[in-house]
Amino acid sequence: MQISKEDFLAKVNAASKNTLMETLEIEIVDYGDDFLVARMPVTPKVHQPDGVLHGGATAALAESVGSFASHIFTDREKYFIRGLEITANHLKSISEGYVFARATFLHKGRTTQLLDIRVTDEEDNLISICRLSTISLPKKK
Known part of the structure; x- marks a missing residue:
């Protein structure tokens, strides 16, 4: 049975309850065969003291969408995913609206x-x- 895109997104986003993703209001909004897209509102909650998007919040968004992508495109019955390393180059500031990863x-x-x-x-x-x-690590039996 094939699940609809809307149902899939609802299921994926429900998994974020009581997590950093929920705190930062990160939502998975689109996916395809080889990509995943999330968005996060840019509000004072994710600002640095001078009123622009905090690089740490951007890194949290990036790690969230990347880890979810690895998780979704891996055999979840046999493996779990952990992040190894993240790098971020911040090129432009933003103070309001949404960012998409x-x-x-x-x-x-x-x-x-x-x-x-x-x-x-x-x-x-x-x-x-x-x-x-x-990294994909085998689940213990």
């Missing part, structure tokens, strides 16, 4: 994965570019 795979191995995560604003201006490496 699109995660795509640069490498999708059995054990390690490398994702490219582009963070953009509502006009598709590049805000940050991030790289996330994840």
Whole structure:
């Protein structure tokens, strides 16, 4: 039985209850065969003291969407995903609206994965570019 896109997104977002993703209001909004997109509102909750988006909040958005992508595109019955390393280059500041993080795979191995995560604003201006490496670890039986 195939699940609808709306039902899939609702199920994925329900998994974020009582997590950092819920605290930062990160929501998965789109996916395809090789990508996943999340959005986060830019409000004072995620600002640094001078009123622009905090780099740590951007990194949390990137790691969330990248880890979810690795999780979704992995055999969840046999493996769980953990982040290994994240890098973030912040290119432009933003103080309001939404940012969108699109995660795509640069490498999708059995054990390690490398994702490219582009963070953009509502006009598709590049805000940050991030790289996330994840590892698939076997579940104990």
